[in-house]
Amino acid sequence: MTSTKITRTAGRATAAAGRHEARLLWHGNRGLFALLQAARHAGPVTRVPRLGWVVTDPVLARRVLNDHEHFGMNGEGGVGHLWTQLFGEEMGRFFGGARHTEVRTAARDLFTEDAARALIDRSQGAHHAALARRLAAGETVDVADSARVLAGRMVADVLGLPADRPDGTYRALFGAGERLAALALGTTASTELDPATVRRARAIVEDITADVPGAYRTGGPDTLLGRCREIGLGPAMARGLATLLVIAGTETGASGTVRTVALVHDTGGGRALLEDPSLLDGAVREGLRVAAPAPVIGRHVVRDADVAGRTLRAGERVLVLTYLATNGAGPFDVRREYVPETRQLWFGGGRHLCLGAAVARVQVARMLATLLADGRPYAITHRRAARRVLVPSYAELRATLVR
Ligand code: HEM
Known part of the structure; x- marks a missing residue:
């Protein structure tokens, strides 16, 4: 093939990958799709009627997330507001108070790179080995279903919930988390929940916990959960934190995994990874940058703040559109170098920077390694977008090895 033809083919593959991603957003979360389309052409900080301030620039996004004096988790617009309505004031205070630092400090060593590798081996190793065997035998596997089961297994393990049950238990745990998160679908304009939604949410929490x-x-x-007991957190807060971990760690992680698998495939990255396995970490970073499974981060304006010449008033809300902030660097490219402006904005920033970032990275890397373990690229034979979910993803992504 001539170099012009190669460039043209690569361009078509990248465009197709982008279309698949857009379809996921459209089917999963129409409100999010519309917001991202509208904000794509807005400035770095814009006021949107009924929604509040929208930030799309990566540097400003990080500034907002790092500025705990002016922007908080509690109050209209912040995710702490949702948790307070489900678990009470103590859980709400947790997000902004000393307890938060105490819990993060107590849990830190469970989420280091080494701990993440051990956790993924322990909770997911057997499933990965079985997947690799099935692929090598010529079977087609559903990566999306596996990603859901594996996310459930990992979260159960780190919490200290029973880890030895059949796959169905963890598929159900994932499903309950997904249903609970879906109740937040209508909260882009306001984080105030109506009583019926609170009742439905509490019933799902009973299942999860x-x-x-x-x-x-x-x-x-x-x-x-053992650590929660050791630091005297109390059973009620432990239930709240267990639910937080299920919500924070399952849908995002599964979405990041399955979408990275699709992006690598759609852009021809599988062959590149087989030829040069040192590209794996970059492929994971690119997958998470482009998929940005936590596409919006909400904050409440606690005090008047100046952001790039705009005055954000106390009581208003800010939506940090991580999806646009991270995608500004361009489409998925398995060979793209680290992007300094973006850093790892898909994991947030500041005090609430994703606690499970290392776990998420290892999880995605392990799935790619499993799919490529036989030394052959994989083909996607069928895909179906998830519908009406908080985090856009694939409901089904069937893969088999290329002969
Ligand atoms: C690709 C997958 C993931 C993405 C994109 C992601 C993204 C994020 C983001 C953006 C935040 C900050 C939210 C905010 O500031 O309001 C966050 C927080 C958090 N994440 Fe993740 N996450 C992922 C996977 C995980 C996993 C696997 C776990 C657990 C094993 C986890 C546990 C948490 C926890 C506990 C928090 C709350 C941290 C705090 O408030 O101090 N996440 N995540």
């Missing part, structure tokens, strides 16, 4: 009291009482020091 059925095993939490036992794990809280007996969990060892290497489990998050």
